[in-house]
Amino acid sequence: MKKDVSNKESDSIISIQGLSKSFGKENQVLKNLNLNVNKGESMVLLGRSGSGKSVAIKCIVGLIKADSGSIKVFGKDLLAMNTQQLNEERLKIGFLFQSAALYDSMTVAENLGFPLRRHSPDLTEDEINTCIKAALESVGLIDAIQKMPSALSGGMRKRIAMARTLILKPEIMLYDEPTTGLDTITSREISELMVKIQEEYQSSSIIITHDLACAKRTGNQVAILQNGRIGFQGTYEEVSNSTLPWIQEFFIDKK
Amino acid sequence: MEEISKHTYVLQQLRELFLAMGKATLFNLRFFRELFLPPTEWREILRQCYLMGWKSLPLVSITGFIMGLVLTLQSRPTLVVFGAKSWLPGMVGTSLIREIAPVVTALICAGKISSGIGAELGSMKVTEQIDAMEVSAVNPFKYLVVTRIIATTLMVPLLVLFADLVGIFGGYAGISIKGDISLISYATKVLESLDFIDIIPATIKSCFFGYFIGMIGCYQGFNAANGTESVGKAANSAVVIASLSIFIIDMLAVQITDLML
Ligand SMILES: Nc1ncnc2c1ncn2[C@@H]1O[C@H](COP(=O)(O)OP(=O)(O)OP(=O)(O)O)[C@@H](O)[C@H]1O
Ligand SMILES: [Mg+2]
Numbered sequence: 001m002k003k004d005v006s007n008k009e010s011d012s013i014i015s016i017q018g019l020s021k022s023f024g025k026e027n028q029v030l031k032n033l034n035l036n037v038n039k040g041e042s043m044v045l046l047g048r049s050g051s052g053k054s055v056a057i058k059c060i061v062g063l064i065k066a067d068s069g070s071i072k073v074f075g076k077d078l079l080a081m082n083t084q085q086l087n088e089e090r091l092k093i094g095f096l097f098q099s100a101a102l103y104d105s106m107t108v109a110e111n112l113g114f115p116l117r118r119h120s121p122d123l124t125e126d127e128i129n130t131c132i133k134a135a136l137e138s139v140g141l142i143d144a145i146q147k148m149p150s151a152l153s154g155g156m157r158k159r160i161a162m163a164r165t166l167i168l169k170p171e172i173m174l175y176d177e178p179t180t181g182l183d184t185i186t187s188r189e190i191s192e193l194m195v196k197i198q199e200e201y202q203s204s205s206i207i208i209t210h211d212l213a214c215a216k217r218t219g220n221q222v223a224i225l226q227n228g229r230i231g232f233q234g235t236y237e238e239v240s241n242s243t244l245p246w247i248q249e250f251f252i253d254k255k
Numbered sequence: 256m257e258e259i260s261k262h263t264y265v266l267q268q269l270r271e272l273f274l275a276m277g278k279a280t281l282f283n284l285r286f287f288r289e290l291f292l293p294p295t296e297w298r299e300i301l302r303q304c305y306l307m308g309w310k311s312l313p314l315v316s317i318t319g320f321i322m323g324l325v326l327t328l329q330s331r332p333t334l335v336v337f338g339a340k341s342w343l344p345g346m347v348g349t350s351l352i353r354e355i356a357p358v359v360t361a362l363i364c365a366g367k368i369s370s371g372i373g374a375e376l377g378s379m380k381v382t383e384q385i386d387a388m389e390v391s392a393v394n395p396f397k398y399l400v401v402t403r404i405i406a407t408t409l410m411v412p413l414l415v416l417f418a419d420l421v422g423i424f425g426g427y428a429g430i431s432i433k434g435d436i437s438l439i440s441y442a443t444k445v446l447e448s449l450d451f452i453d454i455i456p457a458t459i460k461s462c463f464f465g466y467f468i469g470m471i472g473c474y475q476g477f478n479a480a481n482g483t484e485s486v487g488k489a490a491n492s493a494v495v496i497a498s499l500s501i502f503i504i505d506m507l508a509v510q511i512t513d514l515m516l
Contacts, residue, residue, distance in 0.1 A: 063390060097386070099383050103387070119391075
């Protein structure tokens, strides 16, 4: 699924220019970050813990307000949108939280039905149930349908959260550490699922991960966040064969 | 030198107080703006009414009954000294309905409902559930805050009315320990001593209690900082601030009722 990537802005789905964000006076997390994601492309975002990866993708869905810069999604400037326009864009974006963020007070089925019931009011209850079951089957957790999130393991919660984002068939997927905390077999399954989704829906994605196997499997571009901006970008091979010492550090265990 | 640092400290505290007041005011304004925006989350409002109203009934019944009972037992000796024992039902009824039932019920609700909302929304905030709602294009303020405030504003007055009834019955239990009045004549005496006008200010007051109980719980939870520690803080400050504002509203309500009647 590797293909070459032009950095033309015209076919880019997500285009971030000069994004800066700081928390308080001291903590400047993102400094003038530029990133382009083209249609059908999955961009793996590597970076050390605390380097601002989560902050960057939260800016893309408007959860964190950027200090300056521009974020264009489908060519439209996110920072210039009002809440209603922003919500329309958000429906096309699936966001998997690092912490899964399942609704504690609802069962798994209600968690999945929650966005569906609100955004597709003409679906019948039967159709909703079919969608819920299909989404759960795709993550292999159909048995958990009536469970409460508190009764699930961390990895199961992540997969349910993934099913909840997939149920709206988003055109862009933003994954925040989809495989962290999972065993190698499950994380391979999740990675394969991510590839499948991407091929099926022709979606574009940004994948934050520390899991190099997942990065290799899912990404056709790898970008490394360093000091608040993208320090290096290329295919997995280019990045892993780089001779720059600070990039090598990410791959030491792989060698 | 020390003078100056004291001054800056006081100024900073004042600044923070005003900032907090401003933030709380904006939160209130946002509530009224979003209250009238479609869509209304009827299901969630009903569910919250059920959770808050129905589930608080046992607690409110017990406290209501004990309030009535104790009030009677405590006032009886004094009234006997003055030879005014027959005023007992009227006195119990009036003081319950005007003051004791609303305030005590509201305090119970501050402890049970306001802290519950604070903890629930606080933990949703900390575990990014509120963010998750927002990215799925559901307005979390509308779904979580507006519904809860509507529910408390409706349910607290109903709970107060219920506490009135149970309290009056508790008063009867207190009187009938000495066994010198029938339930019917007790009830008649209570009703005779009551003006219909007693109920209205008390109910309006209870609506305000309910509004503030919900508002303060939601505000504290919705604005909880990151980290699990802040969940406990949100619940705790919800109870403290809600209880305090109940007394302040009560004091204002007395003045206003005095002016109007
Ligand atoms: N809401 C916030 N308020 C204040 N500071 C924040 C907030 N969110 C993130 N930060 C700060 O931004 C920096 C980057 O955080 P972020 O969560 O993006 O890291 P990350 O790259 O995702 O790390 P990890 O791999 O551990 O998830 C951290 O220093 C953090 O303290
Ligand atoms: Mg992160």
